[in-house]
Amino acid sequence: MQRQLFVRFHSVxxxxxxxxxxxxxxxxxxxxxxxxxKLIYFDKPGRGEPIRLLFKYGGVVFEDVLIKREDWAQLKxxxxxxxxxxxxxxxxxxxxxxxxxxxxxxxxKLAGKDDWEDLEIDAVVDTITDLxxxxxxxxLEKNVALKKTMKEEALKETVPxxxxxxxxxxxxxxxxxxxxxxxxxxxxxxxxxxxxxxxMGEDTIAKYTNLKAxxxxxxxxxxxxx
Amino acid sequence: MQRQLFVRFHSVxxxxxxxxxxxxxxxxxxxxxxxxxKLIYFDKPGRGEPIRLLFKYGGVVFEDVLIKREDWAQLKxxxxxxxxxxxxxxxxxxxxxxxxxxxxxxxxKLAGKDDWEDLEIDAVVDTITDLxxxxxxxxLEKNVALKKTMKEEALKETVPxxxxxxxxxxxxxxxxxxxxxxxxxxxxxxxxxxxxxxxMGEDTIAKYTNLKAxxxxxxxxxxxxx
Numbered sequence: 069m070q071r072q073l074f075v076r077f078h079s080v081x082x083x084x085x086x087x088x089x090x091x092x093x094x095x096x097x098x099x100x101x102x103x104x105x106k107l108i109y110f111d112k113p114g115r116g117e118p119i120r121l122l123f124k125y126g127g128v129v130f131e132d133v134l135i136k137r138e139d140w141a142q143l144k145x146x147x148x149x150x151x152x153x154x155x156x157x158x159x160x161x162x163x164x165x166x167x168x169x170x171x172x173x174x175x176x177k178l179a180g181k182d183d184w185e186d187l188e189i190d191a192v193v194d195t196i197t198d199l200x201x202x203x204x205x206x207x208l209e210k211n212v213a214l215k216k217t218m219k220e221e222a223l224k225e226t227v228p229x230x231x232x233x234x235x236x237x238x239x240x241x242x243x244x245x246x247x248x249x250x251x252x253x254x255x256x257x258x259x260x261x262x263x264x265x266x267x268m269g270e271d272t273i274a275k276y277t278n279l280k281a282x283x284x285x286x287x288x289x290x291x292x293x294x
Numbered sequence: 295m296q297r298q299l300f301v302r303f304h305s306v307x308x309x310x311x312x313x314x315x316x317x318x319x320x321x322x323x324x325x326x327x328x329x330x331x332k333l334i335y336f337d338k339p340g341r342g343e344p345i346r347l348l349f350k351y352g353g354v355v356f357e358d359v360l361i362k363r364e365d366w367a368q369l370k371x372x373x374x375x376x377x378x379x380x381x382x383x384x385x386x387x388x389x390x391x392x393x394x395x396x397x398x399x400x401x402x403k404l405a406g407k408d409d410w411e412d413l414e415i416d417a418v419v420d421t422i423t424d425l426x427x428x429x430x431x432x433x434l435e436k437n438v439a440l441k442k443t444m445k446e447e448a449l450k451e452t453v454p455x456x457x458x459x460x461x462x463x464x465x466x467x468x469x470x471x472x473x474x475x476x477x478x479x480x481x482x483x484x485x486x487x488x489x490x491x492x493x494m495g496e497d498t499i500a501k502y503t504n505l506k507a508x509x510x511x512x513x514x515x516x517x518x519x520x
Contacts, residue, residue, distance in 0.1 A: 167416035
């Protein structure tokens, strides 16, 4: 199966903390060393994108193992809970994308300064996940007519409910989702935009000017900027 | 509205870490001080129960504000995202039950020793939340016939899929869900048992002997034991 996988290696310039710069330097001098982190996910944004953004932001070298849909059935049996993404590090392997993002948020110095600050970040991340979960229920509905009604309802109620409140949070928080400064919640949110855009259209999101400004700001960050 | 609320105060004997003992002592000598934490949730287990278990385990004094269903519509407007539970501390207020549990897990010394250990705890917690979310979709289905089919399917596939894997995790982890020792993931899981039991029946859970032993062990802990 290995040969069927398309593997990308990322080594983006380290940008902020000295420890990150050191880690990057290390990878420069020992280019043949296996990257310390391996992300296993499908060859699409989905739940993998916030993880990739965090790696890129931090300039952390990682192996981006892209699974093709046709290879999934075979791999699924070998995963702990039948799910991707998986993160491998030091011979250990974990699932759960949000947990992985939280871990990487600490690694790239985008976490809180104390436990309460971490709680504030976590709460907004869980709220974004709530919105994603509500969208997923609609996306997975198989009855076409029902799905149409559910989508209309979501676009009329659920989406404005969440986006208006998140937009107000960003306005209150100095242009960020939490703590008045850049945290991993912002990268998590921006990593979810491909899923959100597909469901509600980019125009819908663009109406929320504070969220739009946040998205543009994250996309302009060194490391993330294409 | 305040007078309609039934408020319980908890002050359970501190049990393990010296800091917890100290905090408890403090509350003993200054019994008139307002409890440092206020939990606002409905007068049922639901999403509040894992939070209550963590407070009780740690002997942390908290105000347990129990909201009656008939008072909810009025309060809902004042919550950040139309949801309970809310945790109040030092004049600040946050939502999101899992985030609150993680914060309390650190407070009562049931978190990991490093970031990777925290990731392992978080991953199993998110997996339990996945199971809860799949159950919630069935519980919220309004079409009675469809709900019946969905429940049968969940009991035949989703529930055994998750419980068998969680059971194996407990077997592998020295009788706990993560890290081979008691963590807040165990209290989170046991706090979810009222919801799980209501859906699948206590007998279903009891079939998974490692999970059953874990539940009994948590219920026998000082502070939690009734």
